[in-house]
Amino acid sequence: MLVETVERRALPGWRGTAAKAAVSSASHLKGLIVPLVLAAVWEIAARAEAIPAYLLPAPSEVLAELSALAEGGELWEHIAVTVWRVAVGFAVGAGAATLLGALTGSSRLLRELLDPTIQALKAVPSLAWVPLFILWFGIFETSKVLLIAIGVFFPIYLNLVTGILGTDRKLVEVARVCGLSRFDLVRRVLIPATLPSYLTGLRAGLALGWMFVIAAELMGASKGLGFLMIDGQMTGRPAVIIGALILFALAGKASDALLEAASKRLLSWQDGFGETQETRNA
Amino acid sequence: MLEISDVGKVFGDPAAAAQAGLVHHALDGVDLTVGQHEIVSLVGTSGCGKSTLLRIASGLDLPTTGRVALDGRAVTGPTPEVGMVFQEPRLMPWLTVRENVRLALLDLPKAEQDARIAEAIEDVGLSKFIDAYPRQLSGGMAQRTAIARALVRQPSFLLLDEPFSALDSFTRQKLQQHLLALWERSRFTMVFVTHDVLEAVSLSDRILVMRGHPGRIHREIRVEIPRPRARTAPEVRALEEEIVAALDLS
Incomplete structure (x- = not known):
């Protein structure tokens, strides 16, 4: 030891993880206030017959309709079919976007050859x-x-290519000075540097996946939440339509929350504004 | 020994630039020999080509003309014999201090990596922060991590490009002393770029004053003052003034 350090900074482990978890669940609960208030107002309005029930049934009625469908087992089948479609479509689209994005991002020749076509298809x-x-x-x-x-495909592809091309040249230089192999350059520098942008792309892509599954199911299907909505429309049951809407919202939110949690884990090294805000609020 | 012979550097496509009359000679006819264990500093105003010269010595950039050799072998790219510290720490924000330092050792067996990392980090006084992420470090600590990364390979040459210019003056002086102590122990050959004249005088055996457009070595000054050199010593101050005059800042 040549010089005794005088600089001191808090390490993350020093902050209580339990306290942090409590803070984060408290902030999640805050997010529930607005929907609950809205539902309460809606319920009261419906009970007071301020809105005709054949247009906007009360939340309790929507819940009743959903639980009736669930009891018959029919609802679960619709949900499973829709989730399966989104999952497969997302896997195929994300896989293709990742492959093509990695290729055009890492090779100038491939970028010049392929990117204009992909951009044109995006239009x-x-x-x-x-x-x-x-x-x-x-x-x-x-x-x-x-x-x-x-x-x-498109949001993932675009974000991935932007992320790869946006990698800090200075960090790549460090990799050169340190004599990193091509493999280590990709693994230890390029992939982590690209990850924030790529994860943003995945989340945007997943949101579009939910959007397009409705379009796909509206264009003709015999199962799925989109079919359920059409069915509710045809048979004049607004409670079914609203129920399906709520289920879409829940499914979209749940799948996004999974990706968000993965992002947080993978990007815990980031020094972002959101994080400082969180600690200040705590 | 680091030998730089008749090195010139032109940025951009030389043929096209010459035609347009826009040739930017960053360096022209630079000769420089740095002996073993020597500490040489390059001083000059911004744009005089001193950083370019250092980048060429490190193998990060190639000269347009002339040649660079380390212990007689021509430099064609970065090599493990040369450690490099940049103006910014340039740490990977997703890696801890330990893993950042490991980057310089990836071709060695894991056990040796770990032993060397622990030692290098101990040397820069950061053992307590070995598992910290860059965002948790102060500027001085981040730069010390960068020094550990450059020295962990035990290079024969250490090149530093304005390594302390972004630090406050107290931290800067502390790190200068620290670097000197590491040099006294390991005796790597050291070339550093600075625009802090006092820094050059207090550390170097030899100071090269550069002037730009095109970048050339304008003057060479040997520093015979014995170490440790007090920043306030009259001979240190006198030399500082001489160099400032040579820089022709007017």
């Missing part, structure tokens, strides 16, 4: 593919999954 509104897909693959699963995959 086609995704729903415009529907007629072609139906013609090619029929109205069954393939065309639905493909439509979802297309919707998922």
